[in-house]
Amino acid sequence: MQSVQPPASLDTTLFTRQTGSRVQAGKVVSPDTVEIGDPFRLIVTVVVPSDARVEWPTITDTTAVVVMREPVKVIDQGGMTGGRRERAEYTLSAWDIGALPIGLGDAVVRYGNVTMRVPLADARVQVKSVLPGDTTLHVPKPARDLFPRVDPWWERWWPALLVLAALGLLWWLWRRRRRHGAERVAAPPTDPYARAVHEFERLDRLALAEAGESGRYVALALDVLRLYVSARIPEATLSLTSAELLGAVADDPRVPRDRLVSLLADADGIKFAARRVSTPRAREIGAEARAIVDHIERTDRERRAAEEAARAAAAAAVERERKDAEEQARRASRRPRAGAR
Structure with a gap:
């Protein structure tokens, strides 16, 4: 080829x-x-x-x-x-x-x-x-989000909401504890003698005499006594002086006047003359105040019991008289009349 x-x-x-x-x-x-x-x-x-x-x-x-x-x-x-x-x-x-x-x-x-x-x-x-010649020195901007981020309001305010919730919880716990504490504290009795005993026991628990507050202890014990006396004897108001108080209760057989005179004299010297009182003496005055309250209460109860017994006896006598009258009327109604055959 x-x-x-x-x-x-x-x-x-x-x-x-x-x-x-x-x-x-x-x-x-x-x-x-x-x-x-x-x-x-x-x-x-x-x-x-x-x-x-x-x-x-x-x-x-x-x-x-x-x-x-x-x-x-x-x-x-x-x-x-x-x-x-x-x-x-x-x-x-x-x-x-x-x-x-x-x-x-x-x-x-x-x-x-x-x-x-x-x-x-x-x-x-x-x-x-296909790019221009100067693009080799061009620094592009950083990429941007397609859509701007919109934060919900609760994401910005959740720390403040958390603090408010914590404060509200603490306030609720404090109120609850305070309410339960108030419920645990026994309300003072309404009976004058029971209230006086309650106050004397509370005063003893405070131990003011042992804490160097003997004068204050005596003054508070006397206040408990006078509060009781004013409840039992309406004429012995709290606004009376010691002399006026003695005059108001002079004719009341329930009050041991000699003991009350001695107690008021000691208490006035401590309250108004700033006389120093030892802890044992303050305790003795407080015990005497309570003893006077006990004496008045015991005498008052005996008086009320006697009055109640007298009222009961009077009521029983009235009841007996009524029954006797009824019995006599019944018997009289059974007798035959004069001229009756």
């Missing part, structure tokens, strides 16, 4: 060892410099024997930096002396910048039992950036 002369654009020549035939091939990228995404063409032309068959490669990876925009277009340009010319046109796009390899495999030429490869791996395209 005679060899054929390749066109001026072809740059590859392959020879078969068996027959000495040669295959000529060439390629061209148009345009050689493109921008990202712009289409460009790769044209590959081969001159092969007339009965040779050419298998053209394709790019099937859609994620490659260079991809095919449409299927390869193969054009048979007719016969030549001793062979024929075949051209393949690739329409491509590049998705990166710089000198990029197109990434095509080898074209395969089959001639009888002979297989030859036309390398296309060195085909490249220059891709330039």
Whole structure:
């Protein structure tokens, strides 16, 4: 077979060892410099024997930096002396910048039992950036949120609400403890004698005499006595002086007048003359005040018991007289009248 002369654009020549035939091939990228995404063409032309068959490669990876925009277009340009010319046109796009390899495999030429490869791996395209030249020195702003964050009001005020809730809880616990404490404190009795005993016992628990407050202890003990006397004897009001008090109770047989005179004299000297009193003496005066209260109460109870017994006896006598009168009337009604047969 005679060899054929390749066109001026072809740059590859392959020879078969068996027959000495040669295959000529060439390629061209148009345009050689493109921008990202712009289409460009790769044209590959081969001159092969007339009965040779050419298998053209394709790019099937859609994620490659260079991809095919449409299927390869193969054009048979007719016969030549001793062979024929075949051209393949690739329409491509590049998705990166710089000198990029197109990434095509080898074209395969089959001639009888002979297989030859036309390398296309060195085909490249220059891709330039579409950005302005000054963007290399531009510092972009930080990314902003799609929507501004709107905090609910309770997220801003929850510390204050927590403090208010804690204060409210403490106030409720204090009120509850105070109310229960007030309930535990026994109310003073309404009976004058029971109230006086309650106050004397409370005064003893305070232990004012032992704490150096002997004068105050005596004054408070006398106040308890006078409060009791005013409840039992309405004429002995709390506004009376000691002399007036003695005059108000002078005719009352329930009051031990001599003991009350002595007690009031000692208490007035301590209260108004600032006379010093020892702890044992203060205790004696307090015990005497309580003893006078006990004496008046005992005498009053005996008097009331006697009066109650007298009232009961009088009521019983009246009841007996009524019954006797009824009995006599009944008997009189049973006697026969004079002249009756």
